[in-house]
Amino acid sequence: MEFELRLPDIGEGVAEGEIVRWLVAEGTPVKEDDLLVEILTDKAAMEMPSPVTGVLAKIVAQPGQVVPVGEVLAVIEVAPADSLGAPGPSSPGGDVLAVPAVRRLARDLGVDLSAVSGTGPQGRVTEEDVRRAAASPAYPSPPPAAEERIPFRGKRRMAARKMVLSKSTIPHALLVDEADATNLLSIREAMREIGAKEGVKITILPFIVQAVVTALRTHPAMNASLDEARGEIVRKKRYDIGVAVDMEDGLVVPVLRDAGEKTIVELAREIERLSERARSGTLPLSDLSGSTFTVTSIGSIGGLFSYPVINVPEAAILGIHKIVRRPVVREGKIVPRDMVYASLSFDHRLVDGGTATRFMNDVIQQIESISLS
Numbered sequence: 001m002e003f004e005l006r007l008p009d010i011g012e013g014v015a016e017g018e019i020v021r022w023l024v025a026e027g028t029p030v031k032e033d034d035l036l037v038e039i040l041t042d043k044a045a046m047e048m049p050s051p052v053t054g055v056l057a058k059i060v061a062q063p064g065q066v067v068p069v070g071e072v073l074a075v076i077e078v079a080p081a082d083s084l085g086a087p088g089p090s091s092p093g094g095d096v097l098a099v100p101a102v103r104r105l106a107r108d109l110g111v112d113l114s115a116v117s118g119t120g121p122q123g124r125v126t127e128e129d130v131r132r133a134a135a136s137p138a139y140p141s142p143p144p145a146a147e148e149r150i151p152f153r154g155k156r157r158m159a160a161r162k163m164v165l166s167k168s169t170i171p172h173a174l175l176v177d178e179a180d181a182t183n184l185l186s187i188r189e190a191m192r193e194i195g196a197k198e199g200v201k202i203t204i205l206p207f208i209v210q211a212v213v214t215a216l217r218t219h220p221a222m223n224a225s226l227d228e229a230r231g232e233i234v235r236k237k238r239y240d241i242g243v244a245v246d247m248e249d250g251l252v253v254p255v256l257r258d259a260g261e262k263t264i265v266e267l268a269r270e271i272e273r274l275s276e277r278a279r280s281g282t283l284p285l286s287d288l289s290g291s292t293f294t295v296t297s298i299g300s301i302g303g304l305f306s307y308p309v310i311n312v313p314e315a316a317i318l319g320i321h322k323i324v325r326r327p328v329v330r331e332g333k334i335v336p337r338d339m340v341y342a343s344l345s346f347d348h349r350l351v352d353g354g355t356a357t358r359f360m361n362d363v364i365q366q367i368e369s370i371s372l373s
Helices: 100-109 127-134 155-169 182-198 205-218 264-280 353-368
Strands: 002-006 016-022 035-040 045-049 054-059 066-068 072-078 172-180 224-227 232-235 241-243 293-297 316-330 333-347
Touching: 035 072, 100 127, 172 353, 182 205, 182 264, 182 333, 182 353, 205 241, 205 264, 205 293, 205 316, 205 353, 241 264, 316 353, 333 353
Parallel strands: 241 293, 293 316
Antiparallel strands: 002 072, 016 035, 016 066, 035 045, 054 072, 172 333, 224 232, 316 333
8 A cells, every 4th residue: 555655734834845855765664753854944954754664665755856735755655564574675776775865975976886885774875885985095086176066955045045035025224333342241251150050151142132132122113023914013022032043054043932031041051052953953843933033143253244134024133243352432531342243134114213223222231231230
């Protein structure tokens, strides 16, 4: 009996998913709950298990293909469990057992799979086997190419789609200002010992989040979204702050829930947890949706200031940049201070320049007056 494996409805407004890679090859026996395929949505990456026991008879949706919810991904030939004890049939393209990702790697490295001894289950060729073969004298390094072509898919493509949606539907406006972060750095340094006792690293980001939440309470227009279908501005009564995490294969924005109710140490711990899980690809959808305002902190990388792209459908995003010690005038004297630029991109349909400036003033005031009390 044939079973059609379809892309399930995983909620959270997800309507489609991109096939990243198949974890098993056609013709491979699979058991119920065996992981079959890695899928990327605009919320998160997930690995889909097999709902039945049988043989993966046919892969319908290929890597890089974007499929809607309910679309057939593959066909599984359901079989009695006792018929799956023997080694599975060979995969297409020869008698070598290897998953599609390994076959692509072999093609990229110019390795003949039929000449590689597989060390995986049932003699399956692994990525390590291919790389070991490619490093052998039988495969000298190819001459440097003039260009490299990388498939535009995965997190990078999903992030790009969100950027295009944001820039094509939201009239962005930009406000740039600076804050004196000298006091902030002193407080952060004083709290490092507290953080060490709690087992968490204290960065400046929790302080920025706390300052943002305080300012949002005073300026509710900044903590809002536009429901165009109903012609309504939706002002949020919660403070769920998105924190942009820079990754090699694309940007993700995990969410700090109820940020206004957390201490600096609690915020630092949650930021650490979310960042680690984002980089390992294990964040659930619940941690990647529903933010009301976003902060992107790229100061550790560099840059004077930027023009952040708004995280749809929010009203604004705040960018915090590198802190630089430079001379400034204080009470008629030139003194060294640690200064930081902040850039606020806002939806000009929801927020005017005056509101944005007053909000930024309050954020800066919070940053500059922060204390341990």
